Amino acid sequence: MGIKKNNTRAFCLKILYKILHKNVFFSDALIKYQNEFDEFNDNDKKYIYQLVVTLIRRLGYIEKIINLYLEKPIRNPEIKIVLQIGVAQIIYLRTPNYASVNQTVGIIRPKLKTFKPLVNAILRKVINNQKDYIHIINSTDHMLPAWILNKWKRNYGNETTELIIKSILSEPYLDISIDFSQTKIFKKFNAKLLPNGSIRLRKHNKISSLPMYKEGNWWVQDAAATIPANLLLNRINNNRKKKLVIDACAAPGGKSIQLLRSGLNVFSIDHDKKRIETMVKNFNRMNLKHNIINTNFLNWEPTNLDISAILLDAPCSGTGTFRRNPDIIWHRKKSDIMKLSEIQMELLEHSFKILKVGGTVVYTVCSIEPEEGINIAKKILNLPNIKLSKITSEEIPKLKESITNEGFVQILPHYWSEFGGLDGFFIARFEKK
Template identity: 35%
Template structure:
């Protein structure tokens, strides 16, 4: 005999099983969203797959692609929140378990993390998060035996939410390996400020062709110290905003707009934008007066760059090639090398970065950056200027690369950036004269998100 859902006995039939297949009964509303979120979380944390790839509408995770647009938006919100708070979420779950989950329960760990993110940080009814997590556990043969544990842990999490939030607030929301590197580079106080700042989504910043004050008025934004415009939160998509179709502006984080501005006037200058896609910096260099050659290794990235420039009504010569083998017929007056990096300065918009990268990736990328910079210097005319930049917070990918290159390359020297030229961002100029922004910098008026991406930029000049 087996039991009905109401607890009464019923006869056993040969074609029945204790756990019905999903096809035998309709799924609870919202179950597909939570299942997709748990699967993608596992792919990011356990297999180090980028979140953007999983959430791609054409080539992404099948569970995500099967959702309608509203459910996709909820899945993204759950995943971003879970990844931003993951160390705290895992600590909260551990507090409520009598003993750690066994190795074979890794799938359940992700189900619990997704549910806990909703209970602790999202406006989702606790009972819905609990019920759907238990349903997920029951649907998965690997997790079914832990369904009662999941129910008990999550219900208790809902009851004791405020106390648990207070207990876990002392834990960094960044993984141990990265917070340790931040503390070593910036000290504990700044490291803590950086880690807390990445808990909130990034603002939407625009670079404008002209009349920043006018566009700030039209779009209900305000003008940034970088000369761009920051928007308040709004409903709707970017293409619906005034000025998009006519190419009056493009989306570009305030920090990402800094490197191209370090050149000043580029009128009559031959300029290379190396590692140029998606084209925001290329557009800046063109508008500064330069005759720009945009170089990218991938033809697909070049296509994206061309499409963005077409919308803006701007033109540049584009070349798809391996940068380390690039040899132009004529040297350049100015070069921007925004080098590939770990992207650890962008965790507000890409919270998966710290879970898909590690110290070994930083070391490899720093070595690549150094090779690219050394080659880029050979493409520069005497008295020419090169700006080296990237969106990493780790000095191994920034200050250390520049230190090594300057130590044995007498052909170039550092050209210090003047803090007085950057009112509102003076604190971002290092004693050596380089730019180093961190996400906790840049206050904002009420109603606007503060902060900006972590970025490094140094200006070098060729003297021979």
Template identity: 30%
Template sequence: MLGDSVQREDGPLAKLVPADRARAQSLAALTLRHMPRIDAVLAEFMDHKPPLRALNALRVCAAEIVLDGIPAHGAVNAAVEIARASQKTKHLAGMVNAVGRKLGELDVSALQDMPVPQLPKALRGAIVKAFGPEGTEAIERAHLERPPVDLTLRDPSKGAEWAEKLGAELLPTGSLRLHQPGQISALDGFEEGAWWVQDAAAAMPVRLMGDISGKRVLDLCAAPGGKTMQLCAAGADVTALDLSPERMHRVMENTRRMGFRPRMEVANAMHWTPDEPFDAILLDAPCSATGTIRRHPDLPYVRPSLDLKPLLDLQQNMLQRAAGWLKPGGQMVYATCSLIPAEGERQIARALEPTDLVEAPVDAAALGLTPEWQVSTGAIRLRPDYWPERGGMDGFYMARLHKQ
């Protein structure tokens, strides 16, 4: 599948230098984002669907020419070379060349005037039930847009200063937004650890916790470490826990680059027990990740079905277990990057019944968010179609809980 290596750090992209890797990821994401439209255009130029390698070469070629504005001769030559490189498709090089040249005669309106691609049926049904047909269509339109890059600052008080240095937009929530980022590792502030890449929505669960300076805090399901770094930067005494040694190694690399030294625990949360209770716990629970499709457009192809039961059971069990690790008077923030209420609102409703947890008040406006995005006393629901004029955000649900 075209998207198999988009997110894999050990895939073919790992062999590329950073600039080429960034370009390859961007092009793969652009192609996947518009693939139903691209396939409809290609079908007009072909009598039947070619083998997958040749088809993917043409898909990427179409994305480069029609959407990215790359000169047709370069994109077509690259597609032809891809076809020639395989015994199974080298006989199709002429067809790829002919179709590619026809693509060079199109403009972007050929794709933009087509219907917005819909999500897979099962997922779409769940989102329609949650947000209605109009809300679902708005989310699907947001998925077509190339997302900007958001940064979280080590020192949030320097937001205006770093926005000017980087030519970034300072968002109301305190994140910086780069609309034309270029190579991230070459930007001012990367080497000294002044900021890290983190979607504006993903930065909000830690901000819900308020002042945690000096508090003993657990980051449960910590990888890849963005929230761990937020907690450290806020002055908390942080323990980061995750099941995967490989993912925790990434947390260690990220935190060390920033000069942070949280305690690291590689363990299954369902079998691990802390030495003493925590003042606060951040549970960014494993979920369907349906809120991140705008950044990872391969997800609908990798997970077209929607079997949530194992995830829902795990989320609830983790909520209940983590509640027992809190000090009386402590707080927990539960978050999922999911658009499905069963993984968010309904999980909190279930968790409050058998525990001594209650929702703690949250002020969306004080956090730089639109008040209508607050869905209950202590919970906020974010969607990809929010902030459309700014470039959107990932879909998230987050709730702040207090242990009585």
């Protein structure tokens, strides 16, 4: 797809085409076009990110509004995205009308110029007829594909589903894990101190330009993502230097950093070479000695290792991270959930196979789907050599509502709403008998 160089909207079109029609994740699409992206200045980069993420997060609404003014569906995927870019600017980014129309129409390639009058007309109708679609914008029923929306309503009820969606529609934040004694370095950023000890930044500069980044005094990690490692550490109180812990599916490494900084001997395992590269950079910046193993955890058969604990952050649908990763919304299929649950069960079974008797497994997924969470946890408890290590409300500050009757944890995205919400996670802790 040929686009004009240094044109932010044209670049967004290129990225969005990959995301919406080639099922490429936003981060991977940026990597593919990294050289072109680097040519933009910082303000343009922010605008590109804002436009792409806003469009993906609000895509269900945008498509519904565009359809109000179409006599028949547009088949050309590139023109569909051009229209979506225009509507996202008009309604959600509050871009001046002339720019939303003229500059958006201007990114249509010459070979598709016959679509220019149609795009121009529809965008002007959106500008001049807000009363036509105000009911769409004010509803929470258009954000998700129908299969996810209906599934959540069945599992959590209409009221909770609406709270989850409203949380997902809000802008993501930046959570930082840092020693409490050093939180003062972020005072000028109006950082919030969260109940788990993380600090949260609503607005921030480029991450690498934040204070003490190069010195390795902190790392980026969602507040909810810190909980699984802390729950594991609660079961390893003595002689930590002599305890071997496995962080399975470890990249990008936030949980491994927690475990390493607590004094444990940690093996960090992941099969993805690119994600391991990121993990190595993070460990080196934090001045942490590490043992990284590049392999599929299911194929790892250790010998003569006395493994005290395993932290299994299993591959999952990622439905708990829709706010941070809205592209997942449009990539996931209903059939993915069952396929992933089979992999999760295999990973858990392998964990207990290599774990020593008396050892601990913490299983977690950034999903709010029962098939990947509570159903898996109940199923693994049917095995004869496994018992549940119940999680208590004292272990997770101000998240009492996330504790299930069984002693599992199911964090939903609207929890801690007074602080801006959380990523959704399921967590269960087990012991090998």
